[in-house]
Amino acid sequence: MSIQYETTLADSYGVADSFPKDFGYGEEDGDIEDSPTPSDSKPRMLLMGLRRSGKSSIQKVVFHKMSPNETLFLESTNKIYKDDISSSSFVNFQIWDFPGQVDFFDPTFDYEMIFRGTGALIFVIDAQDDYVEALSRLHLTVSRAYRVNPEINFEVYIHKVDGLSDDHKIETQRDIHQRANDDLADASLEKLHLSFYLTSIYDHSIFEAFSKVVQKLIPQLPTLENLLNIFISNSGIEKAFLFDVVSKIYIATDSSPVDMQSYELCCDMIDVVIDVSCIYGLKEDGSNSAYDKESMAIIKLNNTTVLYLKEVTKFLALVCILREESFERKGLIDYNFHCFRKAIHEVFEVGMSTPRTSNRPTGTPLMKTVALNGTPRSTV
Numbered sequence: 001m002s003i004q005y006e007t008t009l010a011d012s013y014g015v016a017d018s019f020p021k022d023f024g025y026g027e028e029d030g031d032i033e034d035s036p037t038p039s040d041s042k043p044r045m046l047l048m049g050l051r052r053s054g055k056s057s058i059q060k061v062v063f064h065k066m067s068p069n070e071t072l073f074l075e076s077t078n079k080i081y082k083d084d085i086s087s088s089s090f091v092n093f094q095i096w097d098f099p100g101q102v103d104f105f106d107p108t109f110d111y112e113m114i115f116r117g118t119g120a121l122i123f124v125i126d127a128q129d130d131y132v133e134a135l136s137r138l139h140l141t142v143s144r145a146y147r148v149n150p151e152i153n154f155e156v157y158i159h160k161v162d163g164l165s166d167d168h169k170i171e172t173q174r175d176i177h178q179r180a181n182d183d184l185a186d187a188s189l190e191k192l193h194l195s196f197y198l199t200s201i202y203d204h205s206i207f208e209a210f211s212k213v214v215q216k217l218i219p220q221l222p223t224l225e226n227l228l229n230i231f232i233s234n235s236g237i238e239k240a241f242l243f244d245v246v247s248k249i250y251i252a253t254d255s256s257p258v259d260m261q262s263y264e265l266c267c268d269m270i271d272v273v274i275d276v277s278c279i280y281g282l283k284e285d286g287s288n289s290a291y292d293k294e295s296m297a298i299i300k301l302n303n304t305t306v307l308y309l310k311e312v313t314k315f316l317a318l319v320c321i322l323r324e325e326s327f328e329r330k331g332l333i334d335y336n337f338h339c340f341r342k343a344i345h346e347v348f349e350v351g352m353s354t355p356r357t358s359n360r361p362t363g364t365p366l367m368k369t370v371a372l373n374g375t376p377r378s379t380v
Contacts, residue, residue, distance in 0.1 A: 042084070043093040043217055044117050048141055049124035050134050051076060051100035054159045054201070058124065059083060059097055061201045062210055063247055068201040085247075093119065093217060115148040119217045122155045127172050127198075128163050135176065139183040146192045153216045154194050156180065157209060162200035169198055204264045211249045220347050224252035227347075231340045235333045236326035241266050242344075243317045245274075251316070266319040269307045273297045300324065310337055312344050 047055045057071035063085055077099040084094055096114070103109075115121075123141060125134045142154050158176055161169050177196050184192050197209035215221050224242060232240050232254050239262050241250040248267050295311040304324040312318050318337070327333070 043119035044114075045093050045095050045213070045217070046114070046118055046121045047095060047097045047124065048121065048137075049100055050126070050137060053100060053124040053126045053129075053134070055097055055100075055124050057201055058157070058159070058199070058206055059095055062206060062249070063095070065246075071201065111144065112148050115145045115152065118145070118149060118152050120153040120155055120213050121145055122157055122213065124157045124159050125176060126160050127158045127169075128160045131176060135179050135183065138180060139187070142192060142194070143184070143187055143189055146189060150191075153213065154192065155209075155213050156194050156196045157199045157206075158196060159199050161198045161205075162202045173198055204260070204267055207248050207267065208258075208260065208263060210247075211251070214249055214251060218251060221252060223347055224344075225255060227340055227343050228252060228254040231336055232320070235320075235322075235336045236329065237320045237322045237333070239321040241319050242312065243270060243319055244315060245270065245317050246315075262321055265307065265321070269297070269299055269309060269319060270317065272299070273309060308333070310341075312341050313348065316344070 047059060049055050056074055056077050057066075057068070060066035060071055060074065061068055063083065077097055078101075079099060080102070081097045082094050083097065085092070121142065123138050125131050125138070138156065145152055146154075156176070158173055161172070164172065173196060177194075180194055184190065184194075195212075197205070197212070199206045199209045218224070228240050228242065231237070239256060239259075240254050241263070242252040243250050243266065248270055250263070250266075293311055295309075295317075297307075297309040299307040301307070306322050306324055306327045308320040308322065308327070310318050310320075318340070320333075322333075
């Protein structure tokens with residue numbers, strides 16, 4: 001593998017302190033019963049499940065860059081923690097980690113308040129344990145939450161599948177899926193939809209699952225996907241991901257199916273670039289930024305595949321997969337990327353101004369701009 005590297009990328013991997021405080025990583029806001037703060041108005045993502053199901057480990061690995069092996073030494077969560085995740089305007093929410101032994105339906109808890117402001121409820125089931133009790137708690141949790149707020153996205157992580165064979169994984173997922181939906185049907189809750197994911201902190205499956213969940217909380221997702229489709233179709237690119245650099249969650253991709261190997265390849269590229277930036281990317285006095293508008297990286301693999309990373313905003317990076325012959329037209333790709341990047345910044349601006357503007361559909365004028373300025377006159 002040969003690597004061409006230009007300028008720098010964020011040195012965030014494993015170094016949470018290098019990011020501004022408003023990134024939200026590396027901080028625990030404390031107990032739910034603390035005094036309200038302005039961040040309480042952010043959309044909430046709830047992590048629930050029985051004790052030792054892996055909830056805290058998931059949160060630490062995905063959002064705090066903890067090594068999976070280090071999670072073995074985590075103490076069991078004994079109170080509800082709020083974690084403010086504000087890595088970008090598209091990934092802007094709170095994660096509330098509920099301890100498995102706490103009955104949050106106890107009269108001392110205002111569960112209606114909790115569910116009313118929730119965007120997604122993630123219920124974690126330990127696939128290596130007897131999950132009969134977990135399914136019972138899942139049904140109780142989602143049924144009450146649905147009655148309070150039917151707009152919640154209900155997600156089930158069938159976790160710790162790294163210790164199972166492929167056949168056992170499929171069988172476990174099928175069994176949990178069948179039992180959970182049967183319980184809902186018996187309670188006349190057929191309209192309540194559960195999404196199921198096989199996850200492990202020892203591979204990229206947990207990042208893939210969180211990517212899918214986070215995308216459901218992004219109102220601009222259709223616009224972002226359209227922009228990516230326009231970009232790749234006019235640039236000869238096979239696949240493109242819009243990544244949150246810190247968490248490696250992809251907040252959008254083009255309409256072609258996501259291949260797990262491609263996603264893992266792009267994640268690994270971010271790791272490589274960040275590691276190189278930690279060594280070579282900063283001046284000795286630390287006066288420059290490790291991630292700026294000039295940041296980019298090119299990795300050429302020995303199978304004629306090229307990985308191309310470019311900075312989109314100070315929080316986001318575009319990672320593309322293309323053939324080496326397509327990359328020969330780098331000038332065309334860079335021109336199209338310039339138009340794509342400009343459009344993404346407009347999405348940010350529209351998103352921030354929406355509450356103060358008219359009810360004009362988000363992204364409508366934006367797509368016209370891209371259609372006129374983002375499509376080159378020359379053939380591709």
